[in-house]
Amino acid sequence: MSVVAPRCESLITVERLGPALGAAVSGVDLNAPVDAATFAAIKDAFHEHLVLLFRDQWLTPAAQVAFTERFGPVEGHPLKSRRALDEASGVHVLENLPGHRGGRNDWWHSDISFGAIPPALSILHARAIPEGGKGDTLFCNMYAAYASLSPGLRRVLDGLTAVHDARKLIARNESVENDEQPIALRLPPAEHPAVRTHPETGRRALYVNDYFTLRFGDMTEAESRPLLEFLIAHATRPENVYRHRWRKGDVIMWDNRCTMHYALYDYGPSEVRVMHRTTAAGDRPR
Ligand code: SIN
Numbered sequence: 329m330s331v332v333a334p335r336c337e338s339l340i341t342v343e344r345l346g347p348a349l350g351a352a353v354s355g356v357d358l359n360a361p362v363d364a365a366t367f368a369a370i371k372d373a374f375h376e377h378l379v380l381l382f383r384d385q386w387l388t389p390a391a392q393v394a395f396t397e398r399f400g401p402v403e404g405h406p407l408k409s410r411r412a413l414d415e416a417s418g419v420h421v422l423e424n425l426p427g428h429r430g431g432r433n434d435w436w437h438s439d440i441s442f443g444a445i446p447p448a449l450s451i452l453h454a455r456a457i458p459e460g461g462k463g464d465t466l467f468c469n470m471y472a473a474y475a476s477l478s479p480g481l482r483r484v485l486d487g488l489t490a491v492h493d494a495r496k497l498i499a500r501n502e503s504v505e506n507d508e509q510p511i512a513l514r515l516p517p518a519e520h521p522a523v524r525t526h527p528e529t530g531r532r533a534l535y536v537n538d539y540f541t542l543r544f545g546d547m548t549e550a551e552s553r554p555l556l557e558f559l560i561a562h563a564t565r566p567e568n569v570y571r572h573r574w575r576k577g578d579v580i581m582w583d584n585r586c587t588m589h590y591a592l593y594d595y596g597p598s599e600v601r602v603m604h605r606t607t608a609a610g611d612r613p614r
Pocket residue numbers: 422433439450452464465589590591592603605
């Protein structure tokens with residue numbers, strides 16, 4: 329594993345987790361306020377690696393919210409698909425417990441892309457993990473997915489929009505296979521560019537996903553499906569993926585503007601997996 333020297337004056341170490349994306353950051357305690365130099369180094373590393381791992385963090389909900397807020401206003405889930413903590417309403421609890429079968433997220437997706445202004449980034453803190461290496465999360469690099477397409481297909485996609493909606497998420501919560509609350513709220517579908525320019529790095533990333541993208545603009549679902557399936561398969565080729573094996577205390581942040589993720593459901597309904605998730609607001613995709 330290579331160690332990448334951070335650019336700013338700070339004591340953090342950044343170590344690549346894989347060739348496609350992901351890096352582990354050490355030398356910072358996220359329960360304490362993060363100084364300006366360390367924050368700048370974390371931001372640099374985030375833009376370079378897209379997914380950052382911080383091991384052995386035991387974040388209070390308030391500290392998780394405070395760290396997330398450094399990147400932008402903390403947002404609740406627009407559809408209230410999970411319970412939020414009473415003491416910190418910006419913290420969503422993704423939990424699978426005996427007596428509570430959690431809603432599955434085993435679809436490649438970018439968080440809340442069905443919103444008009446989807447979140448820039450999400451932060452997940454592992455509070456409890458199933459035994460035996462189960463419940464991994466996979467991430468893929470959507471800059472690389474776009475860059476590795478042929479010039480001809482890139483030109484086609486540059487001219488397309490895509491329509492995103494939450495119907496699979498709503499169906500998931502209503503399914504008898506889990507104990508999440510039915511979702512009463514509804515949002516109109518959102519139309520975003522199929523390729524977006526990251527507002528901070530200026531790089532172009534494919535912006536469609538398997539959970540929320542319904543079709544391309546001005547096309548039917550049937551017409552769109554083959555191209556969407558090709559793009560999801562292309563983006564999630566093993567060489568473009570980092571698979572994270574969770575440990576209790578891990579904090580992972582990912583950039584929703586240039587990655588997708590997939591939460592493996594390979595554990596049983598009575599196994600314990602508890603994650604605290606926060607999201608920081610983003611910009612309208614362009
Ligand atoms: C998510 O899809 O936002 C959560 C991922 C996970 O639970 O691993």
